[in-house]
Amino acid sequence: MKRLILFIFCCIMLTAFASFAAEGKALSDIHKASDITCADCHGKMKKITVDDNEVSVNSSCVSCHGGMEEMAKLSHEEINPHASHLGDINCTTCHKGHEKSQPYCLKCHSFPMVIPGSDAPEKKWTEYDPKAKITRTETTDVVVIGAGAAGMTAAINAFDAGVKVIVIEKMPLTGGNSMLAAGGMNAAETVFQNKKGIDDSVQLMYEDTMKGGKYMNVPALAEVLAKNSSSSIDWLTSVGADMSDVGRMAGASVYRTHRPTGGKVVGAHIAIVLRNNAKARNMDVRLNTKAEKLIVDEAGNVTGIIVQGKHSGTYAIKAKAVVLAAGGFSANASRVAHYKPEFAGMTTSNQPGAQGEGMVLGAKIGAEMWGMDQIQIHPTVAAGSRILITEAVRGNGAILVNYEGKRFVNELTTRDKASAAILAQTNKSAFLVFDDNVRKSLKQIDGYFHLDLVKTGNTPAELAKAMGVPADALEATIKTYNDAVSAKSDKEFGRPDLPRDFKTAPYIAIEVRPGIHYTMGGLLINTDAQVMSIDGTPIGNLYAAGEVTGGVHGGNRLGGNSISETITFGRIAGTNAANLVKSK
Numbered sequence: 001m002k003r004l005i006l007f008i009f010c011c012i013m014l015t016a017f018a019s020f021a022a023e024g025k026a027l028s029d030i031h032k033a034s035d036i037t038c039a040d041c042h043g044k045m046k047k048i049t050v051d052d053n054e055v056s057v058n059s060s061c062v063s064c065h066g067g068m069e070e071m072a073k074l075s076h077e078e079i080n081p082h083a084s085h086l087g088d089i090n091c092t093t094c095h096k097g098h099e100k101s102q103p104y105c106l107k108c109h110s111f112p113m114v115i116p117g118s119d120a121p122e123k124k125w126t127e128y129d130p131k132a133k134i135t136r137t138e139t140t141d142v143v144v145i146g147a148g149a150a151g152m153t154a155a156i157n158a159f160d161a162g163v164k165v166i167v168i169e170k171m172p173l174t175g176g177n178s179m180l181a182a183g184g185m186n187a188a189e190t191v192f193q194n195k196k197g198i199d200d201s202v203q204l205m206y207e208d209t210m211k212g213g214k215y216m217n218v219p220a221l222a223e224v225l226a227k228n229s230s231s232s233i234d235w236l237t238s239v240g241a242d243m244s245d246v247g248r249m250a251g252a253s254v255y256r257t258h259r260p261t262g263g264k265v266v267g268a269h270i271a272i273v274l275r276n277n278a279k280a281r282n283m284d285v286r287l288n289t290k291a292e293k294l295i296v297d298e299a300g301n302v303t304g305i306i307v308q309g310k311h312s313g314t315y316a317i318k319a320k321a322v323v324l325a326a327g328g329f330s331a332n333a334s335r336v337a338h339y340k341p342e343f344a345g346m347t348t349s350n351q352p353g354a355q356g357e358g359m360v361l362g363a364k365i366g367a368e369m370w371g372m373d374q375i376q377i378h379p380t381v382a383a384g385s386r387i388l389i390t391e392a393v394r395g396n397g398a399i400l401v402n403y404e405g406k407r408f409v410n411e412l413t414t415r416d417k418a419s420a421a422i423l424a425q426t427n428k429s430a431f432l433v434f435d436d437n438v439r440k441s442l443k444q445i446d447g448y449f450h451l452d453l454v455k456t457g458n459t460p461a462e463l464a465k466a467m468g469v470p471a472d473a474l475e476a477t478i479k480t481y482n483d484a485v486s487a488k489s490d491k492e493f494g495r496p497d498l499p500r501d502f503k504t505a506p507y508i509a510i511e512v513r514p515g516i517h518y519t520m521g522g523l524l525i526n527t528d529a530q531v532m533s534i535d536g537t538p539i540g541n542l543y544a545a546g547e548v549t550g551g552v553h554g555g556n557r558l559g560g561n562s563i564s565e566t567i568t569f570g571r572i573a574g575t576n577a578a579n580l581v582k583s584k
């Protein structure tokens with residue numbers, strides 16, 4: 001009898017193995033061919049376990065193959081998976097040991113990129129089971145949910161104030177949407193504005209923010225944003241960021257958009273600087289770790305969180321203060337459609353993790369939500385992609401042209417108006433049109449060439465042909481625009497800033513469509529970054545910062561104000577959380 005069972009068991013196992021093999025090989029099988037076994041990747045353990053950060057397996061990859069920098073030198077591909085704006089990330093972000101390997105780049109890009117081990121079966125996160133056994137309980141002072149700019153800023157500030165901090169991030173890398181910001185960070189009365197002789201004031205930034213937000217903003221929050229923006233630039237500089245260049249984005253009265261000099265993309269720069277700061281402090285940043293629930297006591301005060309680690313399972317972290325910095329929900333198509341049915345089916349500019357779980361965590365314990373239906377679409381996401389074409393392209397001179405070859409809007413108007421104008425055109429799309437001088441003024445545009453998002457022509461007529469628009473119309477549009485630039489006045493659409501005319505070939509076009517970009521709504525906070533409850537009092541021990549909150553931006557967020565918000569409210573949340581811990 002025993003033998004029979006064993007026989008049946010073997011048959012089942014063989015069939016299972018055969019079907020597994022038929023589906024292709026995972027990396028561990030591929031390595032077997034080079035006589036590399038379990039212990040080479042996992043070390044000599046009795047029972048193999050992997051930590052959620054996958055530190056041990058990654059150090060084994062690096063010990064045989066080299067790190068990202070060395071790997072980058074080996075790559076023959078046109079676009080190098082081992083050297084990108086994501087910076088130095090885990091090998092296992094893309095290469096999996098026992099499941100389907102997937103280039104993480106393709107979560108956002110559509111270039112051809114193949115990876116060994118890509119035909120192995122895929123494994124997914126297990127759904128959180130509220131009844132799941134809590135396998136262990138850890139204790140800390142402050143736990144921060146989300147490792148974007150707001151979360152990392154809060155964490156570093158709390159850590160530097162002398163308390164114990166754990167940061168948790170559900171994705172396999174830090175950075176969130178913050179890593180994608182490409183325009184810059186708004187701030188008024190800064191050292192860098194001063195150096196350049198730019199006349200700006202906190203009051204003017206406040207007024208621009210309120211006007212841009214249709215005066216729906218919570219005034220006190222907009223005030224905190226403007227007032228602290230300059231010291232937030234100083235703080236970023238003090239931790240090693242370069243914010244010395246000053247440009248201008250739509251809706252701002254003056255040049256106040258700060259970014260690195262020399263064309264480094266601002267968001268990736270800040271995210272990598274914050275990542276390196278956490279590393280230098282040896283901070284506890286846990287990747288592949290998802291917040292599932294806030295723990296509250298009978299009085300309704302938050303006392304910790306329950307998380308799910310990709311490998312380590314469900315566990316609790318008891319904390320004296322919790323900072324929610326889990327970002328917005330622009331990548332959650334069904335939730336966006338719930339609040340704005342007219343946005344159903346639109347693309348998004350956001351990272352795939354922007355699902356809005358942080359808001360749900362707060363709402364479930366009675367947090368007040370502000371303006372959940374205030375959703376911003378960005379006018380210029382490259383057609384057929386998730387790649388945002390930064391506003392700086394228009395800021396530096398590009399115009400918007402429709403399929404009839406004509407301009408149709410003041411390109412520097414607010415995002416909602418520009419988006420609505422594009423959606424009213426033929427094919428619900430438009431082209432950003434500019435010349436080689438504009439290209440030279442903005443390094444990111446070389447990236448759009450690299451990503452194959454552009455059409456070019458040596459004359460306006462040639463460009464028109466490449467775009468599929470009437471040549472005479474485009475020629476006339478460019479001539480009229482050049483005249484407006486010489487006259488320093490755009491009579492047709494009242495564009496306030498006319499930095500460059502178009503006279504230098506090649507002429508360039510990028511087709512763009514609006515995409516879901518930013519969720520203004522979220523957890524209502526007070527000026528101390530405490531999360532408010534529906535009965536109007538702050539929820540004990542709970543802070544929030546960044547896109548997970550609502551109120552700062554009102555009905556429309558100005559470009560450059562969000563990174564500013566993450567740093568300013570991140571500093572406030574982190575500092576106040578640390579002070580609370582120290583007062584206990």
Ligand SMILES: Cc1cc2nc3c(=O)[nH]c(=O)nc-3n(C[C@H](O)[C@H](O)[C@H](O)COP(=O)(O)OP(=O)(O)OC[C@H]3O[C@@H](n4cnc5c(N)ncnc54)[C@H](O)[C@@H]3O)c2cc1C
Binds near residue numbers: 147151175354
């Ligand atoms: C393409 C693009 C360009 C932009 N350009 C600009 C710009 O030029 N200037 C500007 O001011 N703003 C810009 N923005 C907006 C700005 O980048 C974001 O709004 C801002 O960075 C949000 O920061 P955050 O820290 O609040 O959230 P994020 O940076 O999104 O970080 C939140 C993190 O929380 C994680 N998380 C979510 N749920 C959980 C959970 N349950 N458990 C654990 N972790 C979780 C997410 O994975 C993410 O890493 C841009 C946005 C995009 C998408």
